[in-house]
Amino acid sequence: MQHIVNAQGLNMPKLGLGTWPMLGEECTRAVEQALALGYRHIDTAAAYDNEDAVGQALANSPTPREQIHVTTKVWWDQLHPDAMRHSMDRSLKALRSEYVDLFMLHWPTTDWDLPRTLDTLVSFKEQGLARNIGVANFPLPLLRKVIAELGTPLSAIQVEYHVLLGQNALLDYARQHDMALTAYTPLARNKVSQIPAIQQIAAKHGVLPTQVALKWLLDQPNVAAIPKASSESNQLANLAALDVRLDDEDRALIASLSKRERQVSPDFAPVWDAFDE
């Protein structure tokens, strides 16, 4: 059974495959394998330098392109209209596609004409190059400005989110505005496997800690998750997380964990929202 997030015309499988930092043949092989196992959502970005490898996997796979959700993103130093257009053209060419399912601004910047950047983003949707548009790594005040003040029809936001990092305020806002929230780094780079409370829940159900961490995300309305996994065994385990059944006691235990551990915060990151647990 497919588990889908529906938001403003977006129909995105809840579990996707993250592709960073895979490159070249390793990436092509991992994406082809994931598609063969049943994944129908692939996350890439211009900055990952692997869109061509993903495009090769899409071309090799017997699964029709229209059955696969592909997200890509434009880097933060390419947000002037001409540069954005070139980035979109390069992405489509590399992905061997006439459209992407979701096109995102990868990070905000301060060096931009925000309304023009957003107009360009919207024009991609109007031209059918992007079926849906979204943003990644936008803190809540900036997301509010983009939606409430500037009226941009975003279907999704992508942020770091896992059992060690809370995103309640952003998630509330996303739900109120019929947007999906894609959780990146959903396994906290496998740190979730070392958390005693997660190990305890996993032992209780006879599953893996990574599956508990993923299912906690996937059970939440509007939330999708994109764990990166290269091996067949990890890809399969992550897919099987969809079948795990967590109960109220498990959720209460996970809610009691401190949620302040951000894994991804490069020097160009915005000022993040206060931690919310």
Ligand SMILES: NC(=O)c1ccc[n+]([C@@H]2O[C@H](COP(=O)([O-])OP(=O)(O)OC[C@H]3O[C@@H](n4cnc5c(N)ncnc54)[C@H](OP(=O)(O)O)[C@@H]3O)[C@@H](O)[C@H]2O)c1
């Ligand atoms: N928008 C953004 O700014 C942004 C930032 C960061 C990441 N992302 C996206 O999010 C994706 C995932 O994030 P991430 O790669 O940072 O972290 P992650 O998915 O939390 O962790 C990936 C690591 O966990 C391992 N792993 C996966 N499944 C496992 C399993 N079942 N058991 C044990 N280990 C497992 C992987 O190993 P193997 O590969 O060996 O399986 C890899 O080392 C990226 O690939 C990218 O697409 C987006």
